[in-house]
Amino acid sequence: KAGVTQTPRYLIKTRGQQVTLSCSPISGHRSVSWYQQTPGQGLQFLFEYFSETQRNKGNFPGRFSGRQFSNSRSEMNVSTLELGDSALYLCASSLVGSGRYNEQFFGPGTRLTVL
Amino acid sequence: AQKVTQAQTEISVVEKEDVTLDCVYETRDTTYYLFWYKQPPSGELVFLIRRNSFDEQNEISGRYSWNFQKSTSSFNFTITASQVVDSAVYFCALSVWDNYGQNFVFGPGTRLSVLP
Numbered sequence: 029k030a031g032v033t034q035t036p037r038y039l040i041k042t043r044g045q046q047v048t049l050s051c052s053p054i055s056g057h058r059s060v061s062w063y064q065q066t067p068g069q070g071l072q073f074l075f076e077y078f079s080e081t082q083r084n085k086g087n088f089p090g091r092f093s094g095r096q097f098s099n100s101r102s103e104m105n106v107s108t109l110e111l112g113d114s115a116l117y118l119c120a121s122s123l124v125g126s127g128r129y130n131e132q133f134f135g136p137g138t139r140l141t142v143l
Numbered sequence: 144a145q146k147v148t149q150a151q152t153e154i155s156v157v158e159k160e161d162v163t164l165d166c167v168y169e170t171r172d173t174t175y176y177l178f179w180y181k182q183p184p185s186g187e188l189v190f191l192i193r194r195n196s197f198d199e200q201n202e203i204s205g206r207y208s209w210n211f212q213k214s215t216s217s218f219n220f221t222i223t224a225s226q227v228v229d230s231a232v233y234f235c236a237l238s239v240w241d242n243y244g245q246n247f248v249f250g251p252g253t254r255l256s257v258l259p
Contacts, residue, residue, distance in 0.1 A: 036148045041221070059245070061247065063249075070249065070250075070251045070252060071234065072248040072254070073246070073247060073248070073249075076245070084241075084245075084246060100160065116186055118186075118188065120188075131178060131190045131193045132190070133190060134180075134188035134189075134190075135187065136185065136186055137186045137187065139186070139203055
């Protein structure tokens with residue numbers, strides 16, 4: 029079974045631009061979560077999508093948004109990029125069942141550099 | 144609120160030494176899951192183990208073992224006879240369910256360097 033895939037793997041943008049990152053979960057997984065990883069803040073939860081609905085959201089400004097499609101693929105968008113948005117963005121997918129705890133399987137990440 | 148603490152920022156050991164990575168968690172939920180993930184230099188987090196709050200049985204998998212103690216809210220990870228390939232950042236994570244879904248909280252990570 030193919031793992032979680034993320035595209036692109038590397039991105040360089042300038043301040044003020046916007047960016048869209050893509051994540052394809054493992055087949056059959058309906059939950060997709062996004063994380064931002066930086067040396068200073070560690071791994072921080074951005075949001076989780078399930079069945080095309082944002083179900084949970086971390087403490088990030090509205091410039092960070094996402095969506096999920098009917099095939100469970102997800103995109104994350106960051107508008108008006110700031111230098112501090114430079115980070116590794118990780119996507120994770122998991123099987124979902126209410127009340128069930130499932131490990132998350134992570135993709136390789138997209139490394140975003142904002143100049 | 145949930146919190147995971149990994150007090151060891153960096154650890155260096157010489158190959159074949161045993162090493163224990165500490166993890167202390169905080170949660171008011173009685174039902175939760177604990178995880179360990181490994182992040183090699185390539186960046187992708189690799190799932191190592193999941194343990195639920197009702198199962199305090201320790202687990203061994205090859206050179207890896209985990210010690211879960213609810214009394215001290217700890218979930219420590221030991222690598223026996225460490226190898227250079229074990230060099231990575233290791234994250235402990237806590238998962239609970241709230242009204243919105245599954246909520247993962249990661250610790251800051253411990254960078255392990257195994258020297259030949």
